[in-house]
Amino acid sequence: MILHDFLPSGNGYKIRLTCAKLGLYYQLKEYDITQGDTRTEAFLALSPNGKIPVLELDDGHCLSESNSILLYLAEAHQSDLLPNDPLDKAEVTKWLFWEQYSHEPNIASVRFWLTHNAMTELKEKMLPERIQQGHAALTLMDDQLSKQDFLAGNRLTLADICLFAYTHVAEEGGAYQLSDYPNVQRWIQDIQAQNWFIPITHRQ
Amino acid sequence: MILHDFLPSGNGYKIRLTCAKLGLYYQLKEYDITQGDTRTEAFLALSPNGKIPVLELDDGHCLSESNSILLYLAEAHQSDLLPNDPLDKAEVTKWLFWEQYSHEPNIASVRFWLTHNAMTELKEKMLPERIQQGHAALTLMDDQLSKQDFLAGNRLTLADICLFAYTHVAEEGGAYQLSDYPNVQRWIQDIQAQNWFIPITHRQ
Structure with missing residues (x-):
């Protein structure tokens, strides 16, 4: 997986923490959101909303919205970070x-x-x-x-x-x-x- | 179920629409949020955040945050409004x-x-x-x-x-x-x- 992220971002950090808990490896690709790095055509192709974090899965599927990514990671890896009931x-x-x-x-x-x-x-x-x-x-x-x-x-x-x-x-x-x-x-x-x-x- | 709600609220309407789709019956209890109806002690006991909608289940459990309630209703009733994958x-x-x-x-x-x-x-x-x-x-x-x-x-x-x-x-x-x-x-x-x-x- 590739995590498109900006290190000071708490939204990105949620994903990084969850990956640490789940023992998941990802490649970190950093963007400086204060310099317009996420408003480029290349980034908008990953996520039309133009915001980090974006989690690019191995099949190329791009997930955005940090809390949606948290739910995805917990469900896909059947983690007890999210109860079943x-x-x-x-x-x-x-x-x-x-x-x-x-x-x-x-x-x-x-x-x-x-x-x-x-x-x-x-x-x-x-x-x-x-x-x-x-x-x-x-x-x-x-x-x-x-x-x-x-x-x-x-x-x-x-x-x-x-x-x-x-x-x-x-x-x-x-x-x-x-x-x-x-x-x-x-x-x-x-x-x-x-x-x-x-x-x-x-x-x- | 009791839906604590304010009729012009789109957040409440999400729940009402989902219940209509799922064929679920609820009792509607209306509050005028412009008159402070949701800042009373009685309402804050239902939801400390003081916001409608609140969905009170038959066992007395109170759910808040409209989009969380949507996810709950779809999952609890195994609706195709929410995919499994x-x-x-x-x-x-x-x-x-x-x-x-x-x-x-x-x-x-x-x-x-x-x-x-x-x-x-x-x-x-x-x-x-x-x-x-x-x-x-x-x-x-x-x-x-x-x-x-x-x-x-x-x-x-x-x-x-x-x-x-x-x-x-x-x-x-x-x-x-x-x-x-x-x-x-x-x-x-x-x-x-x-x-x-x-x-x-x-x-x-």
Whole structure:
């Protein structure tokens, strides 16, 4: 497999973490999304949406949307990162969709704006509301993690890998302090202690 | 089952359409999200995120996040709305995640702002970029639907139900004209022609 990716991306990191857990090998092809590398004709042929990560399978089939790729990898490899029972599975996918709508725009985008010199006058005006919603997202996670070890129950699932990716770097840019969320901090340490864990900067 | 919902919501409508296709009965419990009905203690006990739709199963289990509920319903009822093969399934879930991140904030939120008198000075400033991204989303759908009958292939899946919900009312508020997207218009008519189709205002 070829993973088309940008190393600082949490979306790509979700795939890299899942591959580490599943013991899957891939070739990493890096793109600098800040330099328009994913807007080229060659990249758009891989994914019309023009976004990393794209996972190119050995048969040439290209998968996009990070959380869809997570579901694919867990199902194709029958991993316990995704339960079989539809109700248990819904507990996991709930977090995956929540991440895209309620977490990523407020945690990941804010981090990108602040660390990649991407602020504009409009983004400056949007920032307070985004940060407020980001705190709401972290509070919701912290409440859940005060009641159980992992987001979708007492064992680690795709929900944790998905949310870990941008949560553990939420402080980058200075908008959030994870010490405000002690249960989230405990959960981050529990994931970092897994024997398959790799940091976001790790190249396979 | 009890569907906790707000009738004009496209997110709720996805569930209502899927239940219509699967022939599932539910009791509809309506909330006016513009009046804070989903911020009450009683509602937050159903779903800490405070958002409709919530599907309360007969055993009291509450499911949230509309696209997660779609996956649950299709899997629990072994519907062909979701293929079994992991690769084919990934084609469907790709659109479900894309909807949450690239479609809903630009099509659904813009419709809500413009039709529910929810504009603020900040939203006025955000509007041009949102509309530009909404056109990009509709263009991507139109391109895909120029090549095949439905979004994830040549038969109707959850991807179509999910994207239909807010796309078919995209004109409400005046930000978009669907006549700019003839393949999307054709696809909307094809879905409306299904013998199980119900309009967004339909009460079961």
